[in-house]
Amino acid sequence: MTTVFQERSSCAICGNEKEFVKIYSTNSFGSPDLDTRPPEMMRSTMHAWVQQCPECGYCASDVVKAPPEAKKIIEDEKYKSQLKDEKYPKLASLFICMSIIEEQAGNYVNAMWALIHAAWVCDDSEHPNEAKTCRNRAVEMLLTAERYGKKLTKQKGSITAILVDLLRRSGRLEDAREAIAQRRAEISEKTIITILDFQSALIKKGDVSCYTVSQAMKNKSEKK
Ligand SMILES: [Zn+2]
Structure with missing residues (x-):
C-alpha cells in the first residue's frame, strides 16, 4: 500500500506556501523495467516526485531548495514555454522543467533522471514521440555526466544498461x-551482461517495447 501525507512547503524562489503530497511509504512487487522503472505500487507515485510552485512555476523534487541559477532560469522563455506545452502531459512538463534547472546547475545526473521520469509519464499517457524526445535528452545528459566524470550509478555497468535501453526504446537501434559493442568488454557484473545480451537480441529483432529485468533473466535461463 502507498500512504501519503500533505506537507506545507515554502518555495525557495518566491516564498509562496503550498501543501504538497509526499510519500510516507510505498512498496513494489515484481521486477523493475530495464530502465529501472519500479513495479506497482511505487510505479504510480510519480506525481509526488516533482513539486511545482503555483506562484512562480519553479519545479523541483523539493521546492524549499533551489540552486542559485534557478531564479533566472524560470523566467526564461524555454522554461515557460515547456510549462505551457500542450503536446506533453502536464506531469511530464514538470519533470522536463526540473531537468532544465538541474542541467543549468550542472547536476547532469539529476537532469537525466528527471527526463527518464518524464518519458515514463509520456509512456503511460501514450505520447510516443514525446517519450522519445525525453529519452534522447536523457541520453545527452547521461553522456554529459560521464564526460564530467560524475558517478551515475552504484554498479558501474548499470549505466550502460540504462543507456542501451534509452537508445533502443527511442528507436536508435544502431546507436544501441x-x-x-563499445562497453560490454569493460563490464564484469553477470546480471548486466545478461541484460545486454537480451538487449542485443531485441535490437536484432527491431523490438523497441518495454521489458522487465526478470524477462531478461528468464530469457537466459530458458536458453540454457
Ligand atoms: Zn515560487
Missing part, C-alpha cells in the same frame, strides 16, 4: 548496438 554500438554502445553495447
Whole structure:
C-alpha cells in the first residue's frame, strides 16, 4: 500500500506556501523495467516526485531548495514555454522543467533522471514521440555526466544498461548496438551482461517495447 501525507512547503524562489503530497511509504512487487522503472505500487507515485510552485512555476523534487541559477532560469522563455506545452502531459512538463534547472546547475545526473521520469509519464499517457524526445535528452545528459566524470550509478555497468535501453526504446537501434559493442568488454557484473545480451537480441529483432529485468533473466535461463 502507498500512504501519503500533505506537507506545507515554502518555495525557495518566491516564498509562496503550498501543501504538497509526499510519500510516507510505498512498496513494489515484481521486477523493475530495464530502465529501472519500479513495479506497482511505487510505479504510480510519480506525481509526488516533482513539486511545482503555483506562484512562480519553479519545479523541483523539493521546492524549499533551489540552486542559485534557478531564479533566472524560470523566467526564461524555454522554461515557460515547456510549462505551457500542450503536446506533453502536464506531469511530464514538470519533470522536463526540473531537468532544465538541474542541467543549468550542472547536476547532469539529476537532469537525466528527471527526463527518464518524464518519458515514463509520456509512456503511460501514450505520447510516443514525446517519450522519445525525453529519452534522447536523457541520453545527452547521461553522456554529459560521464564526460564530467560524475558517478551515475552504484554498479558501474548499470549505466550502460540504462543507456542501451534509452537508445533502443527511442528507436536508435544502431546507436544501441554500438554502445553495447563499445562497453560490454569493460563490464564484469553477470546480471548486466545478461541484460545486454537480451538487449542485443531485441535490437536484432527491431523490438523497441518495454521489458522487465526478470524477462531478461528468464530469457537466459530458458536458453540454457
Ligand atoms: Zn515560487
